[in-house]
Amino acid sequence: MNTDTTEVLVVGAGPTGLALACGLRMGGAAVRVVDRAAKPATTSRANILHARGAEVLDRLGALGDLPRRGRSALKMTSYLGGRAALTMRFGDVGLETARPAIYISQAEIEAALRRRLAELGGDLTWDTALTGLSQDGHGVTAQLGDGTRIRAHWLAGCDGAHSTVRSLSDVDFPGVAVTERFLLADVHADWPLDRAGGHGWPHAEGPFFAMPMPGHGDAHDRWRLMVYDPEGEGDLGPAEILDRFRHLAPRRTGRNDLPIRDAVWTSVFRVHRRLATSYRRGRVLLLGDAAHVHSPLGGQGMVTGMGDAENLAWKLGLVLRERAAPALLDTYQDERRPLAVEVLRGTTTATRVQTGRGPLTRFLRERVLIPLVNLPPVQRRFTQVASQLWVTYRRDPLSGGITSRFGRRPRPGDRVPDLSCGRLDGVRTRLHAELGGRWALLVPPSGAEAYVEAARTSLGDGVVALTADHHPRDDVWLVRPDAHLAWRGRGGTDGLRRWLETALGQGRARPRRWSSPAGGGEDPLSR
Structure with a gap:
């Protein structure tokens, strides 16, 4: 059996894996990226890139014309009793040198990263699943679904919440459920709503959201819809999801002028928060959703994963060039795992506030939080938090x-x-x-x-x-x-x-700050 070789094997060709591969190639490392999908995704959940993510793309040379093709003036209008009660404006992070957030599809961001990786001479292979791995003191041997093997010095798991790399490496992924079922769909709809921003309707049964999808051609009538639908049971197909949206849109919004023609893409998900007990197992490293998953509310997933990638890329590059001891890689977890804890806490709180149906939660949401968030200083603070420009490693x-x-x-x-x-x-x-x-x-x-x-x-x-x-x-x-x-x-x-x-420090050992919780099944945020 033939065995190919590379310095770093990256499993997963999403934003995190592609950003890591680009960063490693810019440092001269030999990189191969594999993904089990047959081809690149044309639809995506994520559609906002916060300021930190835009900066990462800029430093990688992959930002290109994304700011021009996306939308940087972002706002979200929330309605109570049929009237606009809150307009949350994003983009002002209070720093003149910061890039604004971009409202753009994850699929376009991935395409930009693939182009940059090709320019850098990176190797990307689709329809290639990881089926097994073993490691020793010198490297990792990966078994692929087509029967081939790859021998690499290091392997990076960027393969999402259901990570094969994490499973094969026996890294625990404890967590808890945060909410019941959400429905998601990209639809064609001629709606009399302002496409300069998104719209949200808090409701006693759960919120309803509508975001305009930027793009060209028929995309000007495309909307991304998301609704909390906790009462439903069983699996739903695309037609059933579309029917639920048609039923819930007037009920949750109080409007009868929001017809939905058809769906481009649909999905069902439940919100969980999970955090890997370790980001490194020998010569295997975990990044992005393979290391942490949380609520999509707030759009923190993509920017956090890309931050993981940029942090690890320069450290791994130094280790590969033998300019740093492998112990430097422990600082990747030291710096990035505490941030993931903060993100999980913040997104969990935001989700529970949005979906809470008890009278006290509804009172706080509608009578306290909405008036408070209308204040410009509070809006700037929320934008700064979402931007992740505040991230510091000074305690590490x-x-x-x-x-x-x-x-x-x-x-x-x-x-x-x-x-x-x-x-x-x-x-x-x-x-x-x-x-x-x-x-x-x-x-x-x-x-x-x-x-x-x-x-x-x-x-x-x-x-x-x-x-x-x-x-x-x-x-x-x-x-x-x-x-x-x-x-x-x-x-x-x-x-x-x-x-x-x-x-x-060549060869200098350093104690690790994080260890697995006893039993491996504890919720990482309960400590």
């Missing part, structure tokens, strides 16, 4: 476990905005445009050479020196490829060298 090992609220900002672990910069040859540029798999040194105009030499000695040639506008004099910043501050200091290169030695 690579940043020194900083917990103080005081000190200069940004602090190690914080996201660095997309600053206006200049290269040392005087060419104007942006910080995030210079990352793209590389590290950036923000340095004073003089004395940059010593810092560049120190960084390149440990990190290789993928280090660029920049001068930032209005940058503190003599302050030097080392910015990671995922735009988080790795180190800052002044007065010579000794501090930088020490940080690099500690962070990359």
Whole structure:
């Protein structure tokens, strides 16, 4: 039997797997992506990419014209008693350097990532299921459904909530059910509703949502509908789901002018929250929905998975080039798993508020929360939370476990905005445009050479020196490829060298922060 070889085998060609593959290729790694689906998806659940996700695509060189083809001015109008009671506006995250959220289909995002992966020379194979894997101290052997084998140094499971990689690696995935049945459908409908945003109708029996689907041609009459339908039992086919929407639309909205012609795509789902007890099992790593699943309300799934991918890509690239010990990969879980806990908590709370049918929940939702969310400061806060631009790793090992609220900002672990910069040859540029798999040194105009030499000695040639506008004099910043501050200091290169030695530490063991809960079946959010 023939055995192919690669450095990293990525299982799953969704946004997470494709983003990881692109990030690894930008660092020079040999990557192969396989997916059990026969071909790329043309329909998708996700249709919003928050600011953090747009930044990841930009740094990967995959953003392209998605902002132009999507919609960046987002809003959601909620109705009570037939009247608009709340208009929630997204997009203003309070940061001039942040990219706005984009309302666009996941299928188009995946297509953009596939194009970028092809440009980078990545290998993607469809209709190829993973059926078995084994690993030793040197690599992983993957058995595929067509009978072939692949030998890889590392394997990344990006294959969704029902991950084969997670199952074959014996990683527990505890969690709980959050709600009963939701129905989802993309439909053609000539509705007299504003297509500049979405619409939601809280109701005693459960909410009804309608979002315009951006696109071309007949997509201008396409809407995505979602309704909480907890009373239904049994499996429903596409025709039955469409009938339920036709029945529930006037009942939940109070309107009789919302006819539905036909459905393009339908789905049934129940909301669960689950979190893998470990993101790494030897040479196997889990990302995206394979590591964490939660409610789709809030649109946090895609942006969280792509953040996982960008975080892991530069770390795995250093390990592959033998510039860092494998223990660096433990910091992927240290940094990303706590974020997943926060996302699961937030989306669970939002879902229970939306679907709660008790009198107290309805009173809080309609008489307290809706008036509160109408306040502009509250709307900005919600947008900032959804954007994930707030994510920081300052409490984690690579940043020194900083917990103080005081000190200069940004602090190690914080996201660095997309600053206006200049290269040392005087060419104007942006910080995030210079990352793209590389590290950036923000340095004073003089004395940059010593810092560049120190960084390149440990990190290789993928280090660029920049001068930032209005940058503190003599302050030097080392910015990671995922735009988080790795180190800052002044007065010579000794501090930088020490940080690099500690962070990359060849062969240096480091205790793990997370362990599996006793019995492996505990809800990760109950601790």
